[in-house]
Amino acid sequence: MTKKIWIVDDDYGILDAVQIVLQQEGYEAEKITNPAGVTTRLENEDHPNLILLDILMSGIDGRDISQALKKNEKTNHIPILIMTANIHAEKRFEESGADGLIKKPFDIDDLIQKVQQFAR
Amino acid sequence: MPKNPNTFSQEMMLFLNTVSKELSSSLDLKITLRKLSKLTVPKMADWFAIELLDGNNELQQLTVNHVNPDKVKWAKELRKKQPPAFTKDNGSARVIITGKSEVYPTVSDEMVRAASKNEEEYQLIKRIGICSVMIVPLVVRGKPFGAMSFIMTEDSGRSYERKDLLLAEEFAYRAAMALENARLYKQAQDEIEERKAAEHRLEISQKAGHIGTYEIDLVNKTVYWSPELERLFGLQPGSFGGTHNAWFEFVHPDDKQQMIQERDRQLAEGDELELEFRIIHPDGTVRWIFSKGRYFRDKNGKPTKTVGINMDITERKRLERQKDEFLTIASHELKTPLTSIKAFVQILQRYFARPEDEDSVTYLSKMDHQVDKLTKLVQDLLDVSKLQTGNLDYNEDVFDFDELVAETVEEMQPITDRHTLIHEGRANIQVLADKFRIAQVLTNFISNAIKYSPDGDKIVVRTKHEKNTVTVSVQDFGIGIPDDKKQFLFQRFYRVMDKKRESFPGLGLGLFISSEIVKRQKGDIWFESSEGKGSTFSFSLPVNLYKDTILSPQSKTARTKTHD
Numbered sequence: 001m002t003k004k005i006w007i008v009d010d011d012y013g014i015l016d017a018v019q020i021v022l023q024q025e026g027y028e029a030e031k032i033t034n035p036a037g038v039t040t041r042l043e044n045e046d047h048p049n050l051i052l053l054d055i056l057m058s059g060i061d062g063r064d065i066s067q068a069l070k071k072n073e074k075t076n077h078i079p080i081l082i083m084t085a086n087i088h089a090e091k092r093f094e095e096s097g098a099d100g101l102i103k104k105p106f107d108i109d110d111l112i113q114k115v116q117q118f119a120r
Numbered sequence: 121m122p123k124n125p126n127t128f129s130q131e132m133m134l135f136l137n138t139v140s141k142e143l144s145s146s147l148d149l150k151i152t153l154r155k156l157s158k159l160t161v162p163k164m165a166d167w168f169a170i171e172l173l174d175g176n177n178e179l180q181q182l183t184v185n186h187v188n189p190d191k192v193k194w195a196k197e198l199r200k201k202q203p204p205a206f207t208k209d210n211g212s213a214r215v216i217i218t219g220k221s222e223v224y225p226t227v228s229d230e231m232v233r234a235a236s237k238n239e240e241e242y243q244l245i246k247r248i249g250i251c252s253v254m255i256v257p258l259v260v261r262g263k264p265f266g267a268m269s270f271i272m273t274e275d276s277g278r279s280y281e282r283k284d285l286l287l288a289e290e291f292a293y294r295a296a297m298a299l300e301n302a303r304l305y306k307q308a309q310d311e312i313e314e315r316k317a318a319e320h321r322l323e324i325s326q327k328a329g330h331i332g333t334y335e336i337d338l339v340n341k342t343v344y345w346s347p348e349l350e351r352l353f354g355l356q357p358g359s360f361g362g363t364h365n366a367w368f369e370f371v372h373p374d375d376k377q378q379m380i381q382e383r384d385r386q387l388a389e390g391d392e393l394e395l396e397f398r399i400i401h402p403d404g405t406v407r408w409i410f411s412k413g414r415y416f417r418d419k420n421g422k423p424t425k426t427v428g429i430n431m432d433i434t435e436r437k438r439l440e441r442q443k444d445e446f447l448t449i450a451s452h453e454l455k456t457p458l459t460s461i462k463a464f465v466q467i468l469q470r471y472f473a474r475p476e477d478e479d480s481v482t483y484l485s486k487m488d489h490q491v492d493k494l495t496k497l498v499q500d501l502l503d504v505s506k507l508q509t510g511n512l513d514y515n516e517d518v519f520d521f522d523e524l525v526a527e528t529v530e531e532m533q534p535i536t537d538r539h540t541l542i543h544e545g546r547a548n549i550q551v552l553a554d555k556f557r558i559a560q561v562l563t564n565f566i567s568n569a570i571k572y573s574p575d576g577d578k579i580v581v582r583t584k585h586e587k588n589t590v591t592v593s594v595q596d597f598g599i600g601i602p603d604d605k606k607q608f609l610f611q612r613f614y615r616v617m618d619k620k621r622e623s624f625p626g627l628g629l630g631l632f633i634s635s636e637i638v639k640r641q642k643g644d645i646w647f648e649s650s651e652g653k654g655s656t657f658s659f660s661l662p663v664n665l666y667k668d669t670i671l672s673p674q675s676k677t678a679r680t681k682t683h684d
Contacts, residue, residue, distance in 0.1 A: 013460030020467055056452050085455030087448055087502050090515050105459040105495050108466040 003049040003119045008032045008065070009083070010057040014104075018052065021108045022115065035060045039068055042075050050119040055084040055092050066096040079118040083111075135163070136290055143298035147305040152298050156268075157185035164291070165270040166278070167191070167248070171204075171212045172258070172266035172299075179204050179212060182266075187275050191248050198244050211235070211255050212267040219264045221256040223285050249274030256288045258296040266299070268292050323347065334413070335427045336364065343367055352409065352432050354401025372398035372406065391415040393428065408437040447505050454498045462491045489535065500629045504612065507636050514554045514640060521547040521590050525583050528559050532566045539570055540578045547585040553661055557637045561645075564630040565594035565657045573598025573654060585663070593658035601649040609647065610635040634659070 005027050007018050015031040022029035030048070032038060035057050051069075055062035062082065069075040080098035082089075083106070093101040100118050102111060142155045153170065160168040169184045181199060186192045208214045215222055224231070227250050236242035251272055258266040270288055272278045323346070326332060332349025336342075341364045347357035353370050360366065371379060375397040386393050395411045413428020465487045472480040506512040529543045562581075569579045573596040580595045601609065608614045615628040638645040638659045649655035 011456050011460065013457065014463070017460045017463030017467065021463065024467075024470070056448075085452045085459065087451040087506065088513060090513055104455050105462045105491070108463055111463075 002026065002028045004028045004030070004046070005050045005052060005115065005119060006030050006032050006038070006048045007052045008035050008038060008057075008062070009052075009054040010035070011054075014054075014083075017108075018111065021111060025112055025115070027115070027119070035062070035065060038065055039072075039075075042069070042078075047075070047078050049079070050115060051078055051080045052083055052115075053080050053096075053098065055082060055086055055096070063092060063096040066098045070097040079120060081114055081118050135159075135287070136294065139291055139294050143294055147302050149299070149302040149306055152302045153183040156295055156298075157183050160270065160291075161185045162187045162276065164287070165254075166273040166275050167195075167250075167269075167271035169212075169269045169271075170258075170266060170295075171269070173206070173216055173264075177206050179206055179210070179216075186273075188273075191273070194244055194248060198241060201240075211253070212269060215255045215257045215267045216264045219257050219259065221254070221285050221289055223255075223280055223282055224253040225279050225281055227251055227253060251277070252279035254280045254285060254288050256285070256292040258292055258299065260296050260300045265296075268295065327351075330432045332430045333428070334430065335425065336367075337425055338423050339425075341365075349430055352407070352430055353399060354403060354405060354407075370399040370401075372400055374398070387415060387423065391417070393426065396433065407432055408434045443505065447502055451498070451502050455495070458491060458495050458498070462488065462495070465491060497627065500627060500633060503633050504629050507633065512636070512640070514557060516552055516554050518550050518552050519555045521549050521551050521585075522583060524555060524559055525562065525581065525592060528562045528566070529581050532563060532570075535567065536570045539573070539576060541566065542578055542580045543583075544580060545583040547583050547590045549585050549590060549663060551590060551661060551663055553641050554637075558641070558661070561634040561637055561659055562592060562594070564634045565592075565659075568630060568657065569594050569596035569598070569655075572596060576654070588663050589660045590663055591658055591660040593656050595654065595656040597654040600651040600653050600655055601647070602651045606647075606649065610645070 005022055007015055007022075007029060009015050009018075009031075010033065012033075015033065019029045019031050032041075035054075036059075038051070053062045053066060062084070066080050066082070069078060069080065079100070080096070081100040081102060082093050082096055082098045083102045083104055084092060085104040086092050089101060089103050100114055102114050139159055142159060143152060146152055146155070156170065157168055166188075167184075167186045170182045171179045172182055174180050184192055184195060186195070204210045204213065206213045206216075208217060211222065232245050232250070233242055236245060251274055253272075254270040256268050256270075257264040258268060268288070268291075270280070272280065322333075326346060326348040330348070330352060332352045333346040334349055335344040343360075343362055343364055343366070345353075345360045345362075345367075350357050350360045353360070368376070379395055379397045382395060383393060386395075391414055393411070393413045393415065397409055397411070398406055399409050400406055410431045410433040411428060412431075413426050415423045416425040416427070418424050465484055469481055469484045469488065472484060503512060525547075526543060529541050533541050566579065566581065573579070576597040578597065582591075582593045582595070584591050610631050612632040613628040614632075635645045638661075641661055643659055643661040645657075645659045647655055647657045
């Protein structure tokens, strides 16, 4: 079955590029430009196999989303891969409670390898 | 002098009583000298002079008095023209040197001629009309420091006898005491003045620099604060309670425990103390304080006293925070477009990865390298800013040292088509360090080796493991470093220029960052270089700190952190 991946970021360039890469790798990759809507969508839709999550997005902090999903019994099984350009990337990752970290800018080979590692 | 011996003795006693009374009434040197003159002239002499030996072994005439003021003027002129030498040829000097008084009841023409250095001096002495002389030393604690000259001139026609020396010496003894007291008094006054001036300077500079000083007596638990320190803590000068507890009450509750722990940690290591903490003023204002001090201990090593300064660093903290926020944003804003450029370049590389599109792949590969370079520049700038504020992140982990070197060499080879990277030696060890940062140092060494050996064709990377150290060195055969430039190499923003004063590209941050990283990982960094022949840059990491982590291949996942 095709694995479903949500890409949550506020930068259209990154959203497009990551979507193309993942689609080429055979994933069903969906761009999410409204990070605040992630939790609502998870209540009503099928859960993705992985969420790629940015931290510093306009008006919203990726750490809050990650923490909320990990606290919720219904969603804490969804793997979250933080992708961030933050200078304190490791610290932010630890605070987020997410499963993995990839620092921007990344090699698409590394991205694919991390996605393969965490998507389930 | 008086002819009747009894009358003389009585007069002498009376005179000495007056001398004692007069001299003890003032500690001022000028007044004492004036009194000595008045007591002497005309009663004991027509002419009176005191000369003291100064620090340069020169005779300074402090006072001179004569019944005839004109004669004083002549004598002063002569002294100005011909300053007396401190030799035995000079009467006062001789008395100071020998410590023995001299008396000349009559002064003959021959004696005047013998004592005169030249005709002018002879004529002047004759004009003054000296007929009898007594010179006595001024002695304190057995050491002569000056001389008093009593002279009779033709003005009165009196002359001294040997017995007059008794009175003169007794007089000189009292005068010496009075002069010494006046000198000590002046010295004490000068010291007080100097101390007052120093205190005033200190107070002004403390106020200007917002620096306060403290002294804490750890035995009696009492605390001294300078007025500026009270101001720093939001108190009126003079209102601080003066106890250890009174001070500790100001420290922000959230910082108290950490401050005590940090203080104890530093005290275990030495006597210097440096702390940063927040305080709360009586009006509720929160301020940041930087404290630097020194501990003093008793013979058992127990701290007894601490002395130091406090500084208000609230503004510095605010700027640091602002800078950190700016860096966070700048990092994000610069890296975000780089991320998508890099991803699209790599997507295109894959897209064109067909035999007929080899050129496109090459061009895209070049673009990819340029994006990497830009990323590295951004990263270097951010790292250097973080190093300044001590915020560089370190993530230590156990890794295979040889693997890291091999991977880095492999990654760097495509950067150059002129040089072959040769990897020699093995460490055969797992180490606990920040793998990413160590790779950053090695990458910096190799990219420098490439950059600074434009005509070279090989770069040798050597790894070795000796005793408790792993060492990597990178040798190039390039331009080398002139001896006079070697000291600057690890400085921030320093860039090498070649003989034509042409600089090489780069921000001059790589080696500075590398040395900071290696130092933080408790390692060493160094280089050897010979101009025109090439350079070898090396760094080593201690493995004894990680001895528990020297792992067998089976236990590779075990992790033990043995230092901060």
